Amino acid sequence: MPERAPRATPVRHALSHPAARIAMLGIAAAAAIALFLLLDLPGRADYALGLRWRTVTGMLVVAIAVGASTVLLQTVTANRILTPGIMGFDAIFMTIQVTGVLVIGPRLLLGTSPTVLWGIELVLMAGIVVLLYWWLFIKRRLDLHLIVLVGLVIGTMLRAVTTFLQRLLDPDAFAVVQNLVFASFTAIDRDLLLPTGVLVVAAGVSIVPILRSLDALALGRSTAIGLGVAHRRVVMHAVVAIAVMVAASTALVGPVLFFGLLVANAAYSLVGHRHAASIPAAALIGAIVLIGGQTVLARGLGFATELPVVIEFLGGALFILLVLTGRTR
Amino acid sequence: MSRASVWTIAGVALVAALAVVSVLIGVAELDGFVLVASRIPRTVALILAGVAMAVTGLIMQLVTRNRFVEPSTTGATDAASLALLAVLVVDPAMPIAVKAIAAVLGALVGVVGFLGLARRIPVRSSVLVPVVGLMYAGMIGALTTFIAQRQDLLQELLAWGVGDFSGIVRGRYEMLYLAAAAALIAWIAADRFTVIGLGEDAARGLGLDPRLTLALGVVIIAVVTGVMSVTTGILPFLGLIVPNIVSRFVGDGMRRAVPIVALLGAAVVLACDIIGRLVRFPVEIPISVVMGVLGGAVFLVILLGPSSRRTEDA
Numbered sequence: 193m194p195e196r197a198p199r200a201t202p203v204r205h206a207l208s209h210p211a212a213r214i215a216m217l218g219i220a221a222a223a224a225i226a227l228f229l230l231l232d233l234p235g236r237a238d239y240a241l242g243l244r245w246r247t248v249t250g251m252l253v254v255a256i257a258v259g260a261s262t263v264l265l266q267t268v269t270a271n272r273i274l275t276p277g278i279m280g281f282d283a284i285f286m287t288i289q290v291t292g293v294l295v296i297g298p299r300l301l302l303g304t305s306p307t308v309l310w311g312i313e314l315v316l317m318a319g320i321v322v323l324l325y326w327w328l329f330i331k332r333r334l335d336l337h338l339i340v341l342v343g344l345v346i347g348t349m350l351r352a353v354t355t356f357l358q359r360l361l362d363p364d365a366f367a368v369v370q371n372l373v374f375a376s377f378t379a380i381d382r383d384l385l386l387p388t389g390v391l392v393v394a395a396g397v398s399i400v401p402i403l404r405s406l407d408a409l410a411l412g413r414s415t416a417i418g419l420g421v422a423h424r425r426v427v428m429h430a431v432v433a434i435a436v437m438v439a440a441s442t443a444l445v446g447p448v449l450f451f452g453l454l455v456a457n458a459a460y461s462l463v464g465h466r467h468a469a470s471i472p473a474a475a476l477i478g479a480i481v482l483i484g485g486q487t488v489l490a491r492g493l494g495f496a497t498e499l500p501v502v503i504e505f506l507g508g509a510l511f512i513l514l515v516l517t518g519r520t521r
Numbered sequence: 522m523s524r525a526s527v528w529t530i531a532g533v534a535l536v537a538a539l540a541v542v543s544v545l546i547g548v549a550e551l552d553g554f555v556l557v558a559s560r561i562p563r564t565v566a567l568i569l570a571g572v573a574m575a576v577t578g579l580i581m582q583l584v585t586r587n588r589f590v591e592p593s594t595t596g597a598t599d600a601a602s603l604a605l606l607a608v609l610v611v612d613p614a615m616p617i618a619v620k621a622i623a624a625v626l627g628a629l630v631g632v633v634g635f636l637g638l639a640r641r642i643p644v645r646s647s648v649l650v651p652v653v654g655l656m657y658a659g660m661i662g663a664l665t666t667f668i669a670q671r672q673d674l675l676q677e678l679l680a681w682g683v684g685d686f687s688g689i690v691r692g693r694y695e696m697l698y699l700a701a702a703a704a705l706i707a708w709i710a711a712d713r714f715t716v717i718g719l720g721e722d723a724a725r726g727l728g729l730d731p732r733l734t735l736a737l738g739v740v741i742i743a744v745v746t747g748v749m750s751v752t753t754g755i756l757p758f759l760g761l762i763v764p765n766i767v768s769r770f771v772g773d774g775m776r777r778a779v780p781i782v783a784l785l786g787a788a789v790v791l792a793c794d795i796i797g798r799l800v801r802f803p804v805e806i807p808i809s810v811v812m813g814v815l816g817g818a819v820f821l822v823i824l825l826g827p828s829s830r831r832t833e834d835a
Contacts, residue, residue: 335648337649337652341648341652342824345817345821345824346817346821348817349813349818349821351813352757352810352813352814353813353814355813356810356813356814449659498670501663501666501670502663502667504663505663505664505667508656508657508659508660508663509660511656512653512656512657515649515652515653516638516642516653518643
């Protein structure tokens with residue numbers, strides 16, 4: 193994407209600079225966090241604050257994971273409509289988790305530390321995602337629209353597999369996996385918050401050195417190689433980072449299909465396509481939508497649990513709009 | 522003997538064999554009462570549902586001129602659920618006929634909406650149409666989930682969307698004859714749908730008013746989807762894979778294809794239900810789960826298989 197030509201007054205120009213816009217997004221996100229934490233605090237604030245603090249941290253981790261992973265996926269696949277969820281990545285993770293419960297059994301499961309278990313699942317997930325990516329995009333070189341369809345079918349199929357496996361579980365184990373299947377931004381798993389947070393931040397930091405290579409990658413495969421980018425290495429790095437982030441957010445809040453689509457496209461239109469700007473912007477917009485949305489829905493309208501549904505609806509509408517206006521690339 | 526009639530005879534034999542197996546499997550001791558009240562109704566319901574859903578998929582594919590669509594991937598099912606939910610919210614005690622009418626009307630609106638969207642897709646890509654359909658279905662589904670959450674009706678919602686024949690006994694499936702009748706009408710009007718499948722201009726050129734046939738197709742889709750929603754729940758992928766497999770063997774002429782599609786649909790549904798009943802005997806696994814897994818795998822093979830080249834024209 194070419195930089196937009198400077199126009200209008202110098203002040204307005206300064207405000208439209210990506211850094212200024214990111215700063216504004218940061219302020220808005222901080223305001224949303226403050227509102228969420230402080231609005232309608234009950235008399236004995238300690239307990240409520242602690243609970244809300246955990247929810248807010250969880251939503252921040254998810255916002256970073258979803259925003260960054262979607263932007264990365266859209267860069268390495270050269271389009272604006274894919275999200276890890278549409279590709280069925282979170283369904284893969286859920287299937288791994290349910291299979292794990294089935295194979296290991298709930299008794300042993302309760303004995304093992306969730307962090308260790310989650311680590312094993314994560315490695316499996318990253319392996320499968322890398323394989324799938326390699327097969328779809330490098331070996332078969334499928335057409336983008338076909339890939340979207342294949343991803344949706346894989347997702348539907350794996351959700352059926354998950355349901356199927358759940359039927360095979362005894363009631364104890366069933367209770368363990370039940371909360372994996374529905375998205376909920378408010379029921380954050382306390383044990384997983386720290387490890388997922390650390391991993392998401394680590395994955396985020398790990399892509400800092402390749403930000404410029406990613407910018408080149410967005411110009412297309414041959415252009416990027418011509419510019420001296422180690423194409424395969426950068427792509428694989430990005431894909432592993434995506435897998436880690438998707439596993440983190442799925443473990444924390446469950447599957448989300450379209451949320452990334454919303455935030456990534458909002459980020460492109462605000463700060464352009466340079467990754468040093470678009471990834472932080474996507475994460476911040478994610479935080480604003482999640483935390484602000486939760487504040488408005490829960491405190492303003494009295495809907496406590498419906499945020500995922502609202503986001504999915506808006507994301508689906510945006511997807512159709514992007515397709516109908518022909519702006520898929 | 523023509524190739525199509527060989528296939529038809531093989532199909533009849535297969536369905537008959539599977540039906541016998543389906544009647545013989547079950548937890549209860551087989552006696553006259555169980556046979557008449559439960560086993561036979563269930564087997565008949567399976568056959569009717571399979572026939573109706575497979576033929577509906579074929580019509581949907583001809584009407585949209587796209588191989589990768591069926592009612593559950595284009596919003597028809599979700600719109601039917603939304604209408605059913607609306608009826609439940611207004612008055613939970615409505616008779617089943619009212620619910621069925623609501624579901625049919627809902628599916629009708631859903632299909633018309635999808636056809637409107639599909640016409641506006643700028644790139645004539647055969648894969649983009651089902652993708653938009655899935656998103657559209659997802660949006661209607663999100664709206665329905667939202668209302669259901671507010672009204673505490675999520676469980677009912679699950680029952681409409683998940684196909685399950687374990688609750689089928691005498692007196693609870695007869696409405697499916699209506700769906701099968703819709704499939705029969707589709708067979709009678711088969712040649713018109715074949716012509717529609719060539720495109721609207723071609724249809725006009727051949728002296729057919731495409732709007733009438735289109736309307737008939739939409740009504741058939743809506744009736745089958747609505748009736749299935751209130752009786753057995755929806756079977757994923759069936760309407761997608763059966764017509765695709767059949768068209769590989771006998772081509773796109775609908776008159777020849779309909780009987781084979783219907784028979785194969787019935788056979789697949791019977792087989793999946795039998796699998797679901799046997800895998801974890803005596804506990805049942807809903808047929809839609811079995812079908813979601815097997816059907817998804819078959820659909821992926823169709824999408825990615827060696828002859829997937831021809832899907833990229835259009």
